[in-house]
Amino acid sequence: MSQLVFDPSKVMDIDYTKRTEYLDRLEALRAGMRTLKEVPFHPSLPDKGYTNRTLYVNVDSLEVKEKPVTQQMKDVFIGGRGFGLYQLWNAVKPTTRWNDPENEIVISPGPVAGMTQYAGTGKSLVVSLSPQTDIPIDSNVGGFYGPLLKFSGFDGLELQGKAAKDVILFVDGVKGIIRLEEIEGGPEDSHVLAELLTHLYAEGEKDLPNVSVVSTGAAAKHSLIGMLNFSFYDRRRKCVRFKQAGRGGIGTVFRDKRIRALVVRGPKVAGDMNHPVDPETIAKTGIKYHKEIRENDGSQCMMRRNGTAHIVEIMDAYDLLPVHNFQYGSHADTHKIDSAYWQQRCTQATVDGCWYGCSMACAKGADGLVLRTGPYQGDMVTVDGPEYENAAGLGSNCGVFDPDYLLELNFYCDTYGICTITWGTLTAFVMECYQRGILNKERTGGLEMTWGNAEADLEMMHQLARGEGFGKIAGMGVKKMKEYLIKQGWGDPQLINDIGMENKGLEYSQYMSKESLAQQGGYALTNKGPQHDEAWLIFMDMVNKQIPTFEDKAEALYYFPLFRTWFGLNGFCKLPWNDVVPADNSSQPEAHKVPEHVQNYVDLFSATTGVKIDKEELIVQSAKVYNFQRVFNIRMGKGLREHDAAPYRSLGPVTKEEYESRAERYDQQIITEMGLDPAGKSTEEKMALHRTWRTDRFSKLMDSVYARRGWTSNGVPTLARLKELGLDAFPEVVEVVKQHL
C-alpha cells in the first residue's frame, strides 16, 4: 500500500470553537454542593521528580492524611503504576473484592510526569481491584490531573472507603486546601460535569488550563465497565477535553465509592517544575525528538494528522483488522473509516497534545458533531478523533462503517463513562450471538443487534446509562454475559466460550491475533488481561516481520511487557517510543526496540531523578513491579497458568466461514506446519487439525515465556527470581509464592 499524503485542502471546514455549552447550569450545581471537610496543606513542588509524599483520603470517614514516600518505594516501585500496586497491596486482603470499602483507587503520575520538553510525559497511572477481573487493573491515562496533582505537592492519591452520598474531592495546589464536598443533583455525564467543575474551581479564565477534573458518567454505576475521564483544557477550542483510564472498570469502582469527581487546581505550569538534576540533557533530548517528529512524522505514521487511526488501513491490508467480532481481518467498507477520511474530518489547524510539549499530538478532535440520539440529541459536541481502537472496536468489529455514528458511539462511551474498547468487543460479541441465533429480538428486549446497526448499538448504550433493559446485561461485560447466556440455555456453551473475546474477565482490544502467535501471547500472557498496553507485538510480528522465529516471539514476550511496563512507572506515554522512529532506525541492531529512543528514556529518567541507569537497569526496574503484580494476582486468586488461557477465537478459526475465508492459508499451514495433506479432508476435519496444532503451539509458547520470565510452568515467579529482583524483602510476597511452589 502507498504512503498517504496529507492534503490540507481536503480538511473539512468546521469551526472548532463552536459547540453546545452547559454553563447555564453552573449556579444550580453550586447550590447543590456542601463542604464536608476542609484541610489545609503546604503545597510544594517536586525535587528530582518526587514530592516525597502521597495523599490518602477516605471518602467515608473523611480521613485525610499525608503519607511519606520512602526510599524503598522509590527503589523498588519507582512511581506511577508501581506506587499504585504497592499501596493497593497494603490496603486490601486476599478476600477483598472491587466493591468492598477497603478497595482503593490509586492515581500516581510517576517521577518523570509533568516534564514539558519531551513528548508523552503527562501520564497518570490508575490502579484498583477490577470489577471485571477481581485482580489489580492499571490504566495509563493522559490529561492534566496527574501532573497538576504532583505540582500541587503529591506523588499519588489513594482513595478508600465508600461515601454515603456523592462527593467531590478538590485539591487546591495554589492555596493549599483539600476539600471534600457533598453534591446533590447536578450532572453525572463527563462532558457536562467536567465543563462545569472546571469553570467552578478555576479562578478566572486564565486559570482554566490549571484545573483538571476526573469524572465518569451515568453508565459507570450500572455496569462493570466504567472508566475515568481525565480532563485537560483545550485553550484553542476553549473547551474541556478528555483522555480515558479505560480498561477494567475503574469508573465503576469510582461511582461505587460515590465519588462524583476529583478536581485539582495546580500552579501555572513552567518548564522546570520537576526540579530535575540535569535540565540540559532533558532540553537537548526533547528538542532532538521534536525535530525528529517534524522531519519524519509526515512520511511515517502521520500521528499529528491522524492520531493512532493511521493503522486502520494497514491492519485491513494485512488482514488483521477485527471485523464482526474478530471473525475476519478486512472489510470492503474500511475505506469509509480509514485515516484518509479521519484526517479530513479531524480539525488540523490546532494543537492536540494531551500534555504540554507533546509534539506527537495524537489527541485529534472531531468538532461540530451534532448528536442524533440520546439525552443530548441535537447538541453539537467535540469528540475524540477517534483513536484506532475506537475505529476498529466501535466500527469494523461491529460492522459500523458510518463515521458519524462511529463518532457518536465514541462520544457517548466517553461521556457515559464506559470503555470504548470494552464496549466495542462486547457489542461485537452480542452481534455475533444475534447472528448465530443465540440472541434474538425477543431476548434483547427488542434490540435488533445486526451487524452495522449503529442505532441499536447506541440504544443498548443509552439503556445502560439509564440502568435498564438488555443494555444492563451487556454492561456486565463479555465474561458475565457468557455465563448469563449459558445459564439461560441459549446457544452451545463451547461456541459461546470460543467467541467471547475475554481473558481473566477483560475484553480483548482491537487486533485480530489469530494469525500472530506473538500477539496471542501478548494478549493472554498478561498481568491485567488482554490489552495492547503490555505487549503490542502484532505490528512487529505481522507487518514489519521483525520477530520471525518461535524463539524471537518468546523473547519479545519477555522483553516488551517489561519495557512497556516502565512507561507506566514513570508517567510516560508509549506512543512516542515507536510511532515515529529515527530515519536510520532500520539499520540499527535490534531495530524493533528503537534503540535511540530507549536511550532517550534512559537519559530522561537519569536526568530527572539523578539515579543513573542504563537500558539493562531499566528492564530490571520494570521486572520488580511486573513480578510483584503477578504475585498480587496470585494473592487475589488468579495469576496462574489456567488464568492465561485464551478463547479459541483469538488463536484460530472457530467457524467454518472463518476457515473458508482464509482456506488457502490454512490449508498451506496443514502442509507446512503439520506435515499433512489437506486434500480430501472436510473443512470440519481441517478445523480440528488446526485447533490441535494452534492450542498446542500456544501452550508451548506459554512454557517458553514462563521459563524466560523466571516463572514455573504454572506461571508462578520462582523464589530465585524474587530474590534476584530484591522482592524477597517483602515477606508477604514470598509467602504468597511459597503456597504455589
Added chain:
Amino acid sequence: MKQLVIDFQKCDAGRNCNHECELECAIKVFKVDDPAQAALQIKAYEDGGGKAVLCDQCGDCVVVCPSEALKRNKLGVVMIDKQLCVGCYMCIGFCEKDAFMRNPDWIVPHKCTSCGVCVKVCPHGALSIVDVPEPAVRII
C-alpha cells in the same frame, strides 16, 4: 509584517567586522555579553560567503505552541509571552530555520523580534527591517 533581512552582497559574514550585530543584540536585548546568545547568528562558509540564522516571522512556531505563548503583535512580529511559556521547546524543534534559540541558563527560549538594534550597528549596512505580507497559517 516587520522582518529582519540580510544582504549578503554587503555582509561579509564577519570577516571584516566584529559581529557587531550579534553583540549588540546580546547586550541590548538579552543583557548578556555573549554573542552566541544573540537572536541572529552570522556564519561564514570556509569557501567564502556565509549564512544568517534569523527569524523571518513565518509563524510556524505560533501554530505548534501548546500554551498560546507565541502570538503576532500588531506589527506582525511573533512575540513570546514569558508568563505563558511552559518551556516545551516545540518552537525550537519545529523551526525549519533553527531561528528559535535557547540559553541553557534560561527556561524560556528566545528569537529575533525584528527590533532593529542590529541594523543600526552593522558597519556594512547589510541588515534592514522590511515590511512584507504575513504568510498564510500552515498546518504543521
